[in-house]
Amino acid sequence: MIYDVTKYLEDHPGGADVLLEATGKDAKEEFDDAGHSKSAIELMQDYFIGELDPTTEIPEMDVFRKERDTGFASKLMESAVQYWAIPAAAVGISVVVAILYARRK
Numbered sequence: 001m002i003y004d005v006t007k008y009l010e011d012h013p014g015g016a017d018v019l020l021e022a023t024g025k026d027a028k029e030e031f032d033d034a035g036h037s038k039s040a041i042e043l044m045q046d047y048f049i050g051e052l053d054p055t056t057e058i059p060e061m062d063v064f065r066k067e068r069d070t071g072f073a074s075k076l077m078e079s080a081v082q083y084w085a086i087p088a089a090a091v092g093i094s095v096v097v098a099i100l101y102a103r104r105k
């Protein structure tokens with residue numbers, strides 16, 4: 001569920017700050033935690049603009065988890081690549097040099 005609350009910023013009893021902080025994020029938990037009344041939930045429907053396209057693979061909470069996961073995983077991969085890149089390059093160069101050296105004789 002996506003809500004455009006731009007026009008509601010000034011009228012929000014909870015303040016514009018909390019809405020701005022929730023921009024572009026999944027604010028379901030914050031919304032629920034605030035204990036919004038039934039009328040607040042009804043009012044919210046006026047600002048409903050659409051759903052996330054599930055095929056875009058970016059539902060908000062997943063993004064956070066994914067960023068954390070892939071962040072960690074990609075860092076691990078990066079360091080793994082760095083770890084292997086130098087010895088692998090050294091071995092590669094040695095092999096080339098050895099072949100060239102062997103050919104000379």
Ligand code: HEM
Nearest residue numbers: 003013014018022027030031034035036037040043044047
């Ligand atoms: C379209 C979306 C929203 C609508 C229509 C809305 C509406 C309201 C309304 C009418 C109230 C007054 C209390 C009540 O009737 O429940 C309220 C309070 C509050 N709202 Fe929202 N709200 C929205 C989104 C949010 C979001 C996303 C957050 C947090 C990130 C939030 C945080 C709060 C808080 C903390 C209060 C309590 C203020 C207090 O009691 O001092 N609201 N909201």
